[in-house]
Amino acid sequence: MRLIVFSRVWLLWAVVFVAGARAQTETGLLEGPPPAVAAAAPERAVVQILVSSQWPVYDAPWRSHPVRRSSGTGFVIEGGRILTNAHVVAWAKQILIRRYQDPRLVPARVVFAGHESDLALLEPLDPRDLDGVVALQFGELPAVQSTVVTCGYPTGGDQMSFTRGVVSRIEVQPYAHPGNRALLAVQTDAAINPGNSGGPVFQGDKVVGVAFQGMPGLQNAGFFIPPEVVKHFLEDVADGRYDGIPMAGVSFEQLHNPAYRRLLGLADDGRGARVDNLRAGGPASRVLRPDDVLLAAGGFPVGADGMIPYRGNRVAASVPFQLTQAGQRLPLTIWRDGAEMNVEVEMEAFDGDRLAGRQHDVLPRYTIHAGLVFTSLSANYLDTVGVLGRDRVWEGWARLLHTLHHLPAEDPAAARPEPVVLAGILPHAVNADLGVRGRALVHRINGVRIERLEDVRRAFAEHRGAQHLLEFVGEHEGPLEAIDRERAAAAHAEILRNYNIVSDHRL
Numbered sequence: 001m002r003l004i005v006f007s008r009v010w011l012l013w014a015v016v017f018v019a020g021a022r023a024q025t026e027t028g029l030l031e032g033p034p035p036a037v038a039a040a041a042p043e044r045a046v047v048q049i050l051v052s053s054q055w056p057v058y059d060a061p062w063r064s065h066p067v068r069r070s071s072g073t074g075f076v077i078e079g080g081r082i083l084t085n086a087h088v089v090a091w092a093k094q095i096l097i098r099r100y101q102d103p104r105l106v107p108a109r110v111v112f113a114g115h116e117s118d119l120a121l122l123e124p125l126d127p128r129d130l131d132g133v134v135a136l137q138f139g140e141l142p143a144v145q146s147t148v149v150t151c152g153y154p155t156g157g158d159q160m161s162f163t164r165g166v167v168s169r170i171e172v173q174p175y176a177h178p179g180n181r182a183l184l185a186v187q188t189d190a191a192i193n194p195g196n197s198g199g200p201v202f203q204g205d206k207v208v209g210v211a212f213q214g215m216p217g218l219q220n221a222g223f224f225i226p227p228e229v230v231k232h233f234l235e236d237v238a239d240g241r242y243d244g245i246p247m248a249g250v251s252f253e254q255l256h257n258p259a260y261r262r263l264l265g266l267a268d269d270g271r272g273a274r275v276d277n278l279r280a281g282g283p284a285s286r287v288l289r290p291d292d293v294l295l296a297a298g299g300f301p302v303g304a305d306g307m308i309p310y311r312g313n314r315v316a317a318s319v320p321f322q323l324t325q326a327g328q329r330l331p332l333t334i335w336r337d338g339a340e341m342n343v344e345v346e347m348e349a350f351d352g353d354r355l356a357g358r359q360h361d362v363l364p365r366y367t368i369h370a371g372l373v374f375t376s377l378s379a380n381y382l383d384t385v386g387v388l389g390r391d392r393v394w395e396g397w398a399r400l401l402h403t404l405h406h407l408p409a410e411d412p413a414a415a416r417p418e419p420v421v422l423a424g425i426l427p428h429a430v431n432a433d434l435g436v437r438g439r440a441l442v443h444r445i446n447g448v449r450i451e452r453l454e455d456v457r458r459a460f461a462e463h464r465g466a467q468h469l470l471e472f473v474g475e476h477e478g479p480l481e482a483i484d485r486e487r488a489a490a491a492h493a494e495i496l497r498n499y500n501i502v503s504d505h506r507l
């Protein structure tokens with residue numbers, strides 16, 4: 001089993017969260033605390049977040065979807081800022097916050113968004129709008145079987161919702177918002193309602209997590225982001241810059257096979273996971289080798305199952321790597337050539353796989369020539385065309401999926417930094433006879449291998465032949481198409497006007 005896998009796509013659910021149960025009177029009515037206590041009641045630091053957002057159309061990247069309104073939850077922390085989920089405020093055009101039992105709406109802005117960890121920091125445009133709010137404090141990772149209380153603002157109501165649940169599991173889980181990251185997460189049986197994403201999870205008066213997603217197909221199961229990931233995000237942005245979750249560029253395999261352990265000169269004692277893959281140029285590739293055995297990471301012993309003991313749980317050995325800040329060194333103990341040795345890996349932020357994860361708040365790149373629309377092959381693009389073609393398997397889908405998610409690891413020399421697809425064609429007489437109409441991976445244009453979108457523009461601009469020749473990736477050599485160069489140039493501006501496209505590129 002490979003321990004570091006980041007390509008699983010999950011449906012994102014908003015999670016419900018609970019603040020603290022109040023004592024009931026003998027008549028069953030909720031009785032609020034006296035005024036002096038109410039000023040410091042934890043739920044008073046919880047806010048409703050109202051968002052107007054608009055995101056692009058990835059197979060027509062000059063366009064955007066209509067503005068959509070949604071809601072979420074956040075809570076005030078030290079420094080007069082509000083912590084919430086990144087997915088609550090992604091693509092936001094306007095953000096309004098409503099304080100606890102306050103009818104007023106006040107504008108806010110995003111200060112930092114960590115889409116990898118699905119966390120974001122907001123602040124009101126006028127800091128005085130949070131005057132009198134007591135910031136919430138963070139506690140430790142809750143124990144399995146312990147009780148947590150969550151609170152937030154579910155869709156369909158303006159009053160805060162409270163739910164009590166039990167921590168049922170702590171493990172590394174795929175984070176649905178980025179789509180290609182798996183980080184530490186806590187599962188609870190608290191109810192899940194849209195609109196509660198970003199709400200705090202309490203034990204006593206301390207925050208022990210941030211609600212963020214659910215799992216399709218499971219009832220009474222929600223997940224929250226644990227304090228470790230939250231604190232990592234807050235420490236990351238403390239210097240005024242967001243670096244992100246660092247990646248060493250290494251994956252490990254379980255090492256149960258006694259024969260293989262003997263081959264490596266390793267005792268059959270349940271210790272160690274084998275180094276299986278190293279990303280070329282990654283930090284781990286500078287100190288590790290294939291078939292090294294990881295015995296400990298950050299002081300945590302690594303088992304043959306690729307897991308470490310962590311606060312009464314067994315979690316993936318990737319956790320110490322993920323909880324290290326970019327620029328810090330992580331000490332490792334490894335087995336190599338029949339002996340133990342100690343090494344250090346200097347962790348680095350990595351965005352080389354950004355296209356394989358869902359992108360947010362950054363408009364898609366594209367270029368158009370003679371009605372031919374080219375854009376980046378990305379998870380966002382595949383989400384779009386996957387929805388359009390979900391009722392049938394269309395030719396080339398598996399090829400695009402493989403190119404984006406698997407080829408960089410299988411054959412780095414053949415992988416392209418920015419694979420380019422012909423997303424579609426704006427119909428015009430000049431391109432009417434092309435057989436390929438879209439959803440095709442571009443291989444070469446006029447003999448130029450297309451590594452990124454800039455290559456597309458250069459291949460068209462510098463060509464002087466009578467026809468432009470387009471080659472697509474397919475079985476064997478792939479399909480070929482051609483358009484007349486002079487007719488294409490003459491029709492280009494007309495096509496843009498016909499389809500009300502202001503710019504023929506965004507690079």
